[in-house]
Amino acid sequence: MSERLAIDGGTPVRQDPFPARLQIDEREIEAVLALLRQAAEGGGAFDRYGGTEVDAYEQEFAAHFGTRFATSTSSGTAAIHTALGALRLEIGSEVISAPITDPGAVAPILWNNCVPVFADADPETFNMDPKSIEERLSERTRAIIACHLTGQPADMDAILALAAKHDLPVIEDCAQAHEAEYKGRKVGSLGRLAAFSLMSGKHSTAGGQGGMVLTGDEETYWNAKRFADRGKPFGSTETTNLFLGMNYRMTELEAAIGRVQLRKLPDIVERRRKAVDCLREHMRGLQAIGLGKVIEGVKPAYWFVFLRVYPERLRVAKEQVAKALQAEGMPVGAENSALVPDQLWIRERQTYGSSRCPWVCPYYGKAISYEEAVPNARQAIANHMVLSVHENYGDRECADIAAALSKVESAYLM
Numbered sequence: 534m535s536e537r538l539a540i541d542g543g544t545p546v547r548q549d550p551f552p553a554r555l556q557i558d559e560r561e562i563e564a565v566l567a568l569l570r571q572a573a574e575g576g577g578a579f580d581r582y583g584g585t586e587v588d589a590y591e592q593e594f595a596a597h598f599g600t601r602f603a604t605s606t607s608s609g610t611a612a613i614h615t616a617l618g619a620l621r622l623e624i625g626s627e628v629i630s631a632p633i634t635d636p637g638a639v640a641p642i643l644w645n646n647c648v649p650v651f652a653d654a655d656p657e658t659f660n661m662d663p664k665s666i667e668e669r670l671s672e673r674t675r676a677i678i679a680c681h682l683t684g685q686p687a688d689m690d691a692i693l694a695l696a697a698k699h700d701l702p703v704i705e706d707c708a709q710a711h712e713a714e715y716k717g718r719k720v721g722s723l724g725r726l727a728a729f730s731l732m733s734g735k736h737s738t739a740g741g742q743g744g745m746v747l748t749g750d751e752e753t754y755w756n757a758k759r760f761a762d763r764g765k766p767f768g769s770t771e772t773t774n775l776f777l778g779m780n781y782r783m784t785e786l787e788a789a790i791g792r793v794q795l796r797k798l799p800d801i802v803e804r805r806r807k808a809v810d811c812l813r814e815h816m817r818g819l820q821a822i823g824l825g826k827v828i829e830g831v832k833p834a835y836w837f838v839f840l841r842v843y844p845e846r847l848r849v850a851k852e853q854v855a856k857a858l859q860a861e862g863m864p865v866g867a868e869n870s871a872l873v874p875d876q877l878w879i880r881e882r883q884t885y886g887s888s889r890c891p892w893v894c895p896y897y898g899k900a901i902s903y904e905e906a907v908p909n910a911r912q913a914i915a916n917h918m919v920l921s922v923h924e925n926y927g928d929r930e931c932a933d934i935a936a937a938l939s940k941v942e943s944a945y946l947m
């Protein structure tokens with residue numbers, strides 16, 4: 534190792550910042566201006582009723598992902614809530630959840646007065662391990678939320694087979710996986726329902742926040758649409774609201790942006806794949822750091838990527854490696870810390886006042902502990918770093934990342 538590490542005062546591999554992710558261009562600006570002009574001249578102020586953008590966005594979204602129906606919502610959390618709401622689950626039902634996910638994928642289970650049961654993860658992919666899902670099934674299990682974490686599809690054949698065997702609906706959580714493919718099909722079309730987050734920072738956004746619920750089943754669709762608008766009697770002959778629901782309506786402004794973004798999505802994801810392929814090429818020859826595992830038959834959408842660290846081949850801990858990479862100017866973090874069972878609100882059951890409901894509830898009446906439940910998820914987190922990647926990374930970025938990895942690895946190799 535001739536060159537000194539930047540962490541020791543040497544010259545960093547990358548001295549200028551990585552390219553920014555610019556999600557918005559003239560096309561979104563034009564779409565929003567057109568709506569603003571329309572409202573200024575003709576009245577109305579962007580509610581979906583009376584407009585055309587949200588309706589069109591829903592139809593285009595469903596068609597794009599190869600399914601029949603879409604219901605828009607105000608966030609990805611709202612989309613998961615709406616998907617669960619559409620299933621009309623009984624209080625005290627158990628819902629299988631990924632252990633490494635966003636709190637917004639778990640909170641809606643509790644808002645439905647159901648209990649999350651965390652399946653363990655595959656230690657190499659972070660996604661739920663179907664074997665662990667099977668072990669967690671009980672007579673109370675009523676749904677499975679299968680998250681496609683960081684853009685990599687979960688092991689859907691195994692999950693869907695298990696769900697079919699036990700007659701359980703699967704909700705795909707596609708928040709981090711827009712446009713990812715599983716055996717030639719886009720995620721979002723595989724389960725009974727799918728939920729997308731459209732917040733800014735995701736592969737595509739509906740103007741900062743937003744969500745979408747997909748389904749191929751008509752009755753499930755009507756229930757989703759009803760739930761997302763206070764139980765309104767859509768698709769029914771009743772004249773008053775049918776059941777308890779939320780107001781999760783998307784606005785016309787958000788949908789106008791989302792429609793443009795949906796058209797850009799395939800190119801965005803293709804460019805991300807190209808960047809990661811390029812990185813993979815440049816990283817050949819590294820011995821202690823590699824790209825995270827990709828399972829057979831999938832095309833990930835790469836929301837970000839995991840870097841697999843082989844601690845037994847390094848003289849220092851992963852945290853030191855991450856620090857050294859940051860000092861080389863790399864957009865690397867030491868770990869993904871999204872282990873929901875460890876979060877305070879779950880550990881201390883902080884839900885409705887001090888009730889600890891629905892874990893403590895006459896409709897549940899069962900003790901459940903998460904403490905020892907997900908050892909492989911912990912192992913996944915321990916053995917990986919996270920690296921930002923997006924569609925504006927080109928050959929130079931890939932070469933710089935690989936050069937920094939190589940420099941840091943050779944400084945710390947056993």
Ligand SMILES: Cc1ncc(COP(=O)(O)O)c(C=O)c1O
Nearest residue numbers: 608609610635637638708730732
């Ligand atoms: C896997 C997953 N599910 C659900 C959500 C919740 O989405 P939102 O933040 O749009 O409410 C997120 C958000 O990042 C997520 O990553």
